[in-house]
Amino acid sequence: MLEQINHIGFGLILAIIIYIILRFIFPKSQENRSIENQSTISTDTEHKIKDLELQCQRLREELKQQSQQLKTDLQVETFTQLQTLLCNYPTVKKMALIKPDLPAKNLVSLFTSLDNLITSWGYTVIGEIWEQVNYNPQLHQADSDDIQEGELVYIRFIGYQDGVTVLYPAKVSRTLPAGFDNN
Incomplete structure (x- = not known):
């Protein structure tokens, strides 16, 4: 078209x-x-x-x-x-508000459609959650101004790119969230 x-x-x-x-x-x-x-x-x-x-x-x-x-x-x-x-989000939202102890793993399958959409658009992810990588300012957004290029950081939130164009940089930090480790 x-x-x-x-x-x-x-x-x-x-x-x-x-x-x-x-x-x-x-x-x-x-x-x-x-x-x-x-x-x-x-x-x-x-x-x-x-x-x-x-x-x-x-x-x-x-x-x-x-x-x-x-x-x-x-x-x-x-x-x-x-x-x-x-169609399922409003029900899941209501259930989470009424029953806060509902295991999150029961909700993961709802997000398959988002994964499929990203794939159909040809977008690729930048990094994996909690993956340790070398900081690259072209691909990553640091949570601190003093992180230097090449320094080891953890991906806190993935990013997206379309070919070589970065649509949304991955958010990175020197540390993992409290209570989590890389295993």
């Missing part, structure tokens, strides 16, 4: 360039032509200009409709992939 939008955008630009060229080649008044030729050329030019204006208007409307369709398709696809989580 993005390729279609690119084609429409190219067509729109092409129509504008043709319009400008026609206006330059066939100005409304030409001193060296007879009034009869001038009238014929002006009429032809006006028809061509009108046609180009109509085509530009049509292309703008198509682009607007395709943009709305892309937005709708993305929302439907994302909702479909997250449907299980979205």
Whole structure:
């Protein structure tokens, strides 16, 4: 669909360039032509200009409709992939508030849809929870300003990237949370 939008955008630009060229080649008044030729050329030019204006208007409307369709398709696809989580979350939230001793491991399966969505988008995670790594400021966000590049740190919260583009850096710290170890 993005390729279609690119084609429409190219067509729109092409129509504008043709319009400008026609206006330059066939100005409304030409001193060296007879009034009869001038009238014929002006009429032809006006028809061509009108046609180009109509085509530009049509292309703008198509682009607007395709943009709305892309937005709708993305929302439907994302909702479909997250449907299980979205439908169960309110119940799980209520259960957690009423019964705070509910084991969290019973809730883990709800997040499978999020994992599937991230995978379908082609995103990759930066690090694993509590993994010890060398600090890289391009991939990590330190919890302290004095952490130096290459220093050993623990990943507290994973990050995400799309190819080489970091979408969200992994949050790192020199220590693990109290009461946890790396085993």
